[in-house]
Amino acid sequence: MAQDDDSWPVRYDSVAVDAAAGEVTSRSRWADYPVLAKLSRLGVQANTGVLSGAAIQLVLAAVASGLVVVIVWGYRMWWQRRPRRADRAAAFGRAPARGTWRQLPPAAAGPRCPGRRRDRLGAAAAGDHTARLPAVDAAVGLVQRARR
Incomplete structure (x- = not known):
């Protein structure tokens, strides 16, 4: 027998019952689950929208x-x-031609907020790629100049 309640607070308790004797042979309480197992299950349910x-x-x-x-x-x-x-x-x-980003005014090329942390906004991956674009463009330019 299991209790699967997907609403908040979550309850996933289960018991094993001996049918002949009618006695509970074992219990599995949600409170006893390891933290990572709880986070994994809740993360999947939050991501699919089951919890909300x-x-x-x-x-x-x-x-x-x-x-x-x-x-x-x-x-x-x-x-x-x-x-x-x-x-x-x-x-x-x-x-746009390669190197066009250099002609932009600094305010348009990369606005920054003082003290802002990208990871707090959940945009670490996007910020890293945006920061790498000028470096990759400069490297391509150096290679092209070296070949001439």
Whole structure:
């Protein structure tokens, strides 16, 4: 017999009952689970929206749909700017030249808030990639100059 209550507070207690004697032979209480096992189970349920109900599931579905739209939109923009034959012009013009970011004013190139920590905002991965772009661009430029 098990009690699976997905609402908050979570209750996942179970017992094993001997059918012949009608006695409880063992218990597994949610309070006795290891912390990492609890976090794993709760993390999966929070991520799928089971803990918060239908409202959060609708929000998660909207976020997932938006992500799909952005991905398809990105591929569409690439398709419109892809290399083509010389007699067919691209609808939106050419992609920006390498090194264009250097012409931006500092406020537009990388706005920073004093004392801001990227990891608090959950944007560590995006921030790291954004910080690496100018370095990769500079390295490509050095390699191209060395080959000339």
